[in-house]
Amino acid sequence: MNSEKHPSLLAEIPVLLRGEAEPIARWMQRWETRRVVFYIGVIALGAGAYGAAMGCWRAPLQATYVAVKFPLIILLTTFGNALLNGMFAPLLGLNLTVRQSILAILMSFTIASTILGALSPLLVFLVWNVPPLEPGQPIPQSTYLSIQLTQVAMIAFAGVSANLRLMQLLRRLSGSAQIARRVLFSWLAGNLFLGSQLSWILRPFIGSPFLKVEFLRSNAFQGNFFESVFNAIRELMR
Amino acid sequence: MNTPAVVPPPEQPDDISAHVPVQEPEPVRGVFGAVDALLREPTRVMHHLTTSTSAQLTATLLFIALAAFLLYGVVAGSFSGGTQLWAAPVKIAGGLLFAALICFPSLFIFGCLAGVYAGMREMAGIVAGLLAIMAVLLIGFAPIAWVFSQSTESVAAMGALHVTFGLVAFFFGTRFVSASFDRFRAESHAGKRVWMIIFLLVVLQMTTALRPILDTAPTLLPTEKKFFIAHWTDCINAPTKAETGDKK
Numbered sequence: 001m002n003s004e005k006h007p008s009l010l011a012e013i014p015v016l017l018r019g020e021a022e023p024i025a026r027w028m029q030r031w032e033t034r035r036v037v038f039y040i041g042v043i044a045l046g047a048g049a050y051g052a053a054m055g056c057w058r059a060p061l062q063a064t065y066v067a068v069k070f071p072l073i074i075l076l077t078t079f080g081n082a083l084l085n086g087m088f089a090p091l092l093g094l095n096l097t098v099r100q101s102i103l104a105i106l107m108s109f110t111i112a113s114t115i116l117g118a119l120s121p122l123l124v125f126l127v128w129n130v131p132p133l134e135p136g137q138p139i140p141q142s143t144y145l146s147i148q149l150t151q152v153a154m155i156a157f158a159g160v161s162a163n164l165r166l167m168q169l170l171r172r173l174s175g176s177a178q179i180a181r182r183v184l185f186s187w188l189a190g191n192l193f194l195g196s197q198l199s200w201i202l203r204p205f206i207g208s209p210f211l212k213v214e215f216l217r218s219n220a221f222q223g224n225f226f227e228s229v230f231n232a233i234r235e236l237m238r
Numbered sequence: 239m240n241t242p243a244v245v246p247p248p249e250q251p252d253d254i255s256a257h258v259p260v261q262e263p264e265p266v267r268g269v270f271g272a273v274d275a276l277l278r279e280p281t282r283v284m285h286h287l288t289t290s291t292s293a294q295l296t297a298t299l300l301f302i303a304l305a306a307f308l309l310y311g312v313v314a315g316s317f318s319g320g321t322q323l324w325a326a327p328v329k330i331a332g333g334l335l336f337a338a339l340i341c342f343p344s345l346f347i348f349g350c351l352a353g354v355y356a357g358m359r360e361m362a363g364i365v366a367g368l369l370a371i372m373a374v375l376l377i378g379f380a381p382i383a384w385v386f387s388q389s390t391e392s393v394a395a396m397g398a399l400h401v402t403f404g405l406v407a408f409f410f411g412t413r414f415v416s417a418s419f420d421r422f423r424a425e426s427h428a429g430k431r432v433w434m435i436i437f438l439l440v441v442l443q444m445t446t447a448l449r450p451i452l453d454t455a456p457t458l459l460p461t462e463k464k465f466f467i468a469h470w471t472d473c474i475n476a477p478t479k480a481e482t483g484d485k486k
Contacts, residue, residue, distance in 0.1 A: 017350030115351075119343075121341075122344060124340075129443055129447055129465070
């Protein structure tokens with residue numbers, strides 16, 4: 001890929017996906033607002049397209065809501081944890097500034113969002129081939145589970161690919177696989193912790209035929225993700 | 239830049255990802271030239287997908303695919319005749335092209351993740367090449383399909399025959415994709431293999447989503463959503479036209 005002075009930002013997407021170490025490391029050295037805005041735009045579009053595909057099974061309105069919520073979770077997680085992630089990096093041996101940490105994580109989410117955006121037509125096709133999720137319409141358990149598992153597989157694939165690239169970048173910046181691993185795991189732990197609670201607050205995503213289509217559930221700010229997991233485990237053990 | 243054409247390296251059926259000749263390969267001209275190049279010298283096609291004529295070449299390949307799929311569709315529709323003579327070609331051509339369209343973004347992603355140095359333009363050409371090879375091979379099977387369609391009344395048997403022909407055509411089409419990935423410096427083929435499985439599943443499901451293609455029905459498109467395996471099982475278990483006393 002050509003690395004001219006002002007290359008098209010769109011041409012940077014394949015470079016990110018391929019994980020080309022040299023240009024990416026160069027981009028990390030300087031904060032460019034236009035690049036950051038571009039990454040945010042790609043996240044909004046890619047994750048938004050996937051969110052719409054998730055929600056379209058329930059209703060077009062649900063698709064619109066999730067198209068807004070899914071990128072919102074990613075961006076709120078990135079900027080909500082910006083200070084924490086920016087502090088973890090140097091504490092664990094990788095001399096990055098807070099801005100550089102944000103940039104690295106944004107690049108990773110840009111990769112994930114691009115992958116999810118590309119997979120969204122396939123998800124829409126899958127949803128088109130099953131009965132709609134409507135009140136009064138019986139959905140076989142196997143159908144619901146296959147849609148769920150497909151979505152889990154797609155999101156997992158996007159997440160693993162993006163984190164592999166992030167790991168490669170951190171290894172190049174730190175010169176040490178051990179430091180890169182420590183920093184990555186600390187960022188992942190913080191992002192998963194905040195991200196899961198944001199997902200809990202911003203539910204529903206797929207939706208339910210027994211509940212109306214709404215942006216947030218009325219009890220969105222009551223309880224939390226980890227509390228519900230704890231209660232579920234406690235119920236199982238009874 | 240324009241050097242005399244050279245004879246490309248000898249064909250190696252098991253390894254069509256031969257290294258590019260140093261000199262510029264002969265341009266690919268016209269529909270028949272493109273078909274000839276696809277079958278005998280695919281590396282020439284791959285080379286010209288990277289030049290300024292790539293858009294024209296891609297359009298030619300897509301035209302070949304569309305025309306051949308439509309023609310094969312007429313042969314498939316001749317089993318039932320009537321409405322299927324136009325509905326089957328439209329569904330086969332439209333369905334395959336639509337399947338390629340929705341799978342194209344993921345091919346680009348998988349390609350990039352595998353380290354392939356090809357842009358959207360080259361990837362579009364690769365997909366067009368895949369469709370064109372599939373279509374041309376199906377045309378080769380068309381006389382066999384026609385003979386069987388005139389001499390059997392079993393929808394399940396004809397369906398199995400068409401799927402078999404389709405799978406053979408798909409196999410050769412994916413060899414073109416593999417060779418293209420090699421040419422564009424792919425570091426891994428895992429993503430390409432996953433994509434091929436996805437594309438195959440989408441195509442198979444598309445044939446069910448657009449049914450009936452061989453048989454007749456009161457509506458042009460199905461009113462019930464079904465997975466393709468469930469549909470095939472139903473077709474196999476359905477009574478034949480001879481058993482129901484229904485004449486063709």
